[in-house]
Amino acid sequence: MKMIKAVVQPGKADALRDALSKVGISGMTMSEVRGFGRQKGHTEVYRGAEYAVDFVPKVEVEIVVEDGQVEGVTEAIISAAKTGKIGDGKLFLYDTDQAVRIRTGETDANALSSEL
Numbered sequence: 106m107k108m109i110k111a112v113v114q115p116g117k118a119d120a121l122r123d124a125l126s127k128v129g130i131s132g133m134t135m136s137e138v139r140g141f142g143r144q145k146g147h148t149e150v151y152r153g154a155e156y157a158v159d160f161v162p163k164v165e166v167e168i169v170v171e172d173g174q175v176e177g178v179t180e181a182i183i184s185a186a187k188t189g190k191i192g193d194g195k196l197f198l199y200d201t202d203q204a205v206r207i208r209t210g211e212t213d214a215n216a217l218s219s220e221l
Contacts, residue, residue, distance in 0.1 A: 182196060
């Protein structure tokens, strides 16, 4: 199993959710985060005063998938989030040793399925 973490532009959140649904992902964790990389940040004007915004708003999505789903999921994320400009985001893949559904005690692939 792999955990896939994607940090993307907030405006791409709905497209990302839809793209993941199309490849069979029925659950994910999405958080609003802030950060910067090459994009650095920007300046804004508030009540006539200019100030620097060092951290740019982003959306972080975490999904745990079986090894056979990794390629399709990563391709779906890239196609949904890519604009070709600085600030599109990053994708991280982590090995996941075990998953447990707390309600039933099911583990690994059984814990990932969306069946009731």
